[in-house]
Amino acid sequence: MSKIIYTLTDEAPRLATYSFLPIIEAYAAKAGVDVETRDISLAGRILAQFPDRLTAEQFTPDALAELGELAEEPEGNIIKLPNISASVPQLKAAIAELRSQGFDLPDYPDEPSTDDEKDVRARYDRVKGSAVNPVLRQGNSDRRAPASVKAYAKKHPHRMGAWSSDSKTEVVTMGVDDFRSSEKSTIVPSDGTVSIEFFGDDGTHTVLRPSVAVKEGEVIDATAMRVGPLREFLKAQMAAAQEKGVLFSVHLKATMMKVSDPIIFGHVIRAYFDDVFEKYGADLAAAGLNPNDGLGAILSGLDALPNGAEIRAAFDEGLKTGPELAMVDSDKGITNLHVPSDVIVDASMPAMIRTSGHMWGADGQEHDTLAVIPDSSYAGIYQATIADCKANGAFDPTTMGTVPNVGLMAQAAEEYGSHDKTFQAPGTGEIRVLAADGSTLLEHQVQTGDIWRMCQTKDAAIRDWVKLAVTRARATGAPAVFWLDETRAHDATLIGLVKQYLGDYDTDGLTLEILSPVEAIEYSLERIRRGEDTISVTGNVLRDYLTDLFPIMELGTSAKMLSIVPLLNGGGLFETGAGGSAPKHVQQLVNEDYLRWDSLGEFLALAASFEHLAVSTDNARAQILADTLDRATATFLDENKSPSRSVGSIDNRGSHYYLALYWAQELAAQSADSSLAADFASLAAALSDGEETITAELIAPQGHPVDIGGYYRPDDAKASAVMRPSATLNEALAAL
Template sequence: MAGKSTIIYTHTDEAPLLATYSFLPIVQAYAAQAGVELETRDISLAGRILAQFPERLTEEQRVDDALAELGRLAEEPSANIIKLPNISASVPQLKAAIAELQSQGYEVPDYPESPVTDEEKDVRARYDKVKGSAVNPVLRQGNSDRRAPASVKAYAKAHPHRMGAWSPESKTNVATMSGGDFRSNEKSVVIPADDTLTIRLVAQDGSTTVLKDGLKVLAGEVVDGTFMSVKALRAFLAEQVARAKEEDVLFSAHLKATMMKVSDPIIFGHVVQSFFPELFEKYGDQLRAAGISPNDGLGALLAKVDALPDAEAVKTAVEQGLAQGPALAMVNSDKGITNLHVPSDVIIDASMPAMIRAGGKMWGPDGAEHDTLAVIPDSSYAGVYQAAIDDCRTNGALDPATIGSVPNVGLMAKAAEEYGSHDKTFEIPVAGTVEVVDGSGQVLISHEVEPGDIWRACQTKDASIRDWIALAVRRARATGVPAVFWLDADRAHDANLIGKLEQYLPEHDTEGLEILVMAPAEATSYSFARMRQGLDTISVTGNVLRDYNTDLFPILEVGTSAKMLSIVPLMNGGGLFETGAGGSAPKHVQQLVEENYLRWDSLGEFFALAASFEHLAQATGNARAQVLADTLDRATGTFLNEDKSPTRRIGGIDNRGSHFYLALYWAQELAAQSDDAELAAAFAPLAATLAAKESTIVEELVAVQGQPADVGGYYRPDDERATAVMRPSATFNEALASL
């Protein structure tokens, strides 16, 4: 269990996990010299699955429920957790992880698509705890402070990344619903006293189905309910398929089928059906009978098509749909993987900034870049991306060498605004009325719904909102730049948050500060205008928009969101330090397996680690932890100046080489520092050894490139094999062991 000078380093997934096999031994060796212990906790998708089924596993196979443990720890003042990106599992990813675990000898059950028996319902309920953004709401017991470190911003200005050119004639645009969507149907209430709510569906025949009961709420909590009309959605999607064809632009859908684990896969399924209407009209019953769901994407359909009675006819219908419809944006043109193949392949917060950075273009089936119609059904935040596109179309691409920064203060504490990623989202089975009812039986929120509509609710606790406002004021005071609350007075939820802001802002000294409230699209235009003048602007946003903005602006400013400093001051005094986004992690794993080359950039881990050491020093009085923080910060600056991040292709240093150089610069800083002579003496020999053997170590790290690498699994690598792959330099390993 975490002790006085203990940091928890999370064991996660994909490229960040592979990088951990290389980086963590370095950190543990260095930290041990300062009396700091780094422990790991497995919150990977595979680990979370195994934790749900201990009774099906052997004693040796069982794993602790590390996520639940860390959730409890996050409530304690002593918490110090470094959280790497993890998989927010879509259903196809969940199924793939289950299949891999079964192949490794773990007798976990199959995922039941349509549970009937009590056992199947129990299994499905356990897997539902693992799907989507299962980790973040548990650990994020504080609000988010995310920004580009000064060293990263300086590097981006000195070495600006490539930006695609924007043409004033660009036909790229966002398409979003004008009615019938989540934003337009939203209703919001502030709960007057502690209570327990029930969500129920009253059918037209008078029968009542309880969708959710025992929903505990606290005084002052904001509770929202809304729905997306499937009829309005299908009409909208049909129009956009026709529009993309008419305007001769690529068709692309941008959703978040990972975090929005219930709503967005359903919406994605409607996109697939709308793109291939004849396919589903003719063969829909046959596909359903075979267990093929459009929600899983075109890739899943094609993988199972040969088992169908009319397999060749179905393939022909798919080909005709592709030929007759607009050109589809591609995930991988070379391999024929379209925007509609896998719901988790195109995640809005990563895909839209990448498109904007590329001059408003995405890759088409012909392997070339084209203007695109970006289809974002719900209008809540679609205007943010349209405003960004309009700005670039008018003013040209942003210049990373001169632009200002847009850091973020995000409302996320205690699962604030966790729309769509929880157990309060439902696909409506029959026509009727969905009601949110309080303990006295009073109906707080009601919606008339039809079969197939997607209804959802969310909660945002008053204490979380109050802490968020306080954090925004602290950041505005610390930086002296405007803080803009991205809130839309015409949206029900945001109107209640504006009321909270008016209530709690007077509690703070805001003299001399610029605190503004703007609707998201307006705030985007304002922030872009200031960026172009080289000025900074704090975006203060809710949870979903926090997710979007902390990719949008970093990708434009510094080339990636993986280089951001992400601090979560936990509300009870602890610290959670996040290491950046993992959206490109799957491609990195594929390259490692094929070429033994890992392009993952661990810069986010370096920043999080320094902040974690500093927090530990302040919380425990461990002066050596502060020395570690200060020297690591300086070493990271050298690392950036010397350009030791992974190169773009094999032949140069990859993730493992970047770790070696960070270790070299950090050892040199520790050996040279004057705050702790004993610590300096401990690191002087290592610094000398690493410098003397630099060329040998780099040669050993580069020599393994170009051949396939076997780490024993995608979702659950074999520790021994992964360690061998990620620590291939015997010279470096021996030097590190000498500490």
């Protein structure tokens, strides 16, 4: 039997799965396709790290490790929903919830000292940040807006805020003493290992990482951010925001860059509340209140301190006298600095650009903003977009072109694979990357506290990336632009390899360019304003940033993108979109029994998964399921059956019903397999005839709080009951 693995993840996508998965299972079974689930949620990943502390009934297998192995097999077919890339506050909250549910988990040790604490910390660190994607993404990324989605966006454009040429909004970045400017790069000459070691000016020697496996031809980079200049830069930008009368905001990636960016976030908080930390820093440190966890975590822990009220008053005074902060939730007083995972650059910057360059102030109104992105590697793309909007006004979704992406991410490529090779300098001296023979490959002078990291990019991944770029350019006829900057060390190395590997392909008639990120985005923006399409061919981080930036401008959301990862060994990984708004959706469900999550990404990924399965297993019925699901999705969009925003109308559950109806109708009408058509004819009739009853059953429970048994680990029975309230729909699916 053909098999699809459907992942169980977190928050709104997890809740939507309780409703949508029974539909998938029922339809897939008719094509001989078995749908299995694997729990890669944050809670599931935590529990899998502590089998020695769980009872037999509580045992949770390491599903992520299992799927990592499957991703390297030709038969791998995985549908991956958005998951939590946990910051430390999220991790601690999940641990607390699991303990309340009876799981004997240890506390997260902020500063482990004993061997046991170090072991616990190491286990939890395997769960933090981008723990999932580097394991599953054993291929490069092909992300694009499907034709049906793009057509719908042009017919039903989302709202774009107007731009003024005198807007004060801008992006500021360091440009010197940061990761980009300090980067060094080299190509590994042969298979082997390297070590990462610190040599102090005082004669000390510390092995930071004794052995890192490397392969012949892979690109390795190392770089450092200088924390002294970082603090000076932050203080200067805070003063500038106050002088200009604009909001101050910082935009980082404290989830995916789970080691470096929380440290940078902590420096932002220290710089903003400089006087508070000068006076009370020792008290906060003694209480384990770390600015890297965010202002919210500090404030919530003050009640336990003897002088907590005094310190809280000092923070309040700092907020009054400092530059006005951009807000995450004005009504609740949650600032840009409260939680490191609240303001993620790839989601927050496009949202700002879509909203006239504004963020929300404490007064509940929109304001121009000074957007601080400390590292200059990619900050320029946002400033260039803002400059374009100031000059030309907001983009028009009814006429603009599209910018699909081919992303280099296989085998933990580039920055997103750097977590286990990122360190704070333990003193003044040098950090060196040493070959097995002791020779120095890369080295940096560092001061105490500087943030140093090493990245790896496998040659096989680079070759596949170039191949995928040529393939997509040939398939679409659109220009393909490699976003690489010859003045940046890593990019300069890649430019040489790209030029070499392009020689392996017939590129006659194709437009293939290599431009710096700022040049590339200016080129792409000019084309999309003319309604023309341009393929962006980028590294891992830019893949992440651009597949939010352009879809949010084009479609209103990045959740409607088709994301295919052709795995290097022949399998397929199909991702279902972004999850940035998932927490708010869960809150609304718990409060009002209404889930606004849009599962369109799941529909798109499922069709691509069936199509891949049809080819790889010669399953004709799987191809029929793929084709009919594509047509059903187009009808779903034309009939505007996505969840609306308010109680009393169809929500996520209603959208699943209509997708099931349109899909059954397409299957009943197709002529390629009369037996399959007959199977679905009765279901199509039942769903159509029962429309009034089913929608009433889906809407009736709304408007009241519900209990799903947990945020990070819902109770399956409770959550299923909430998400499947229509007996008529459930019975029709069971009859199939």
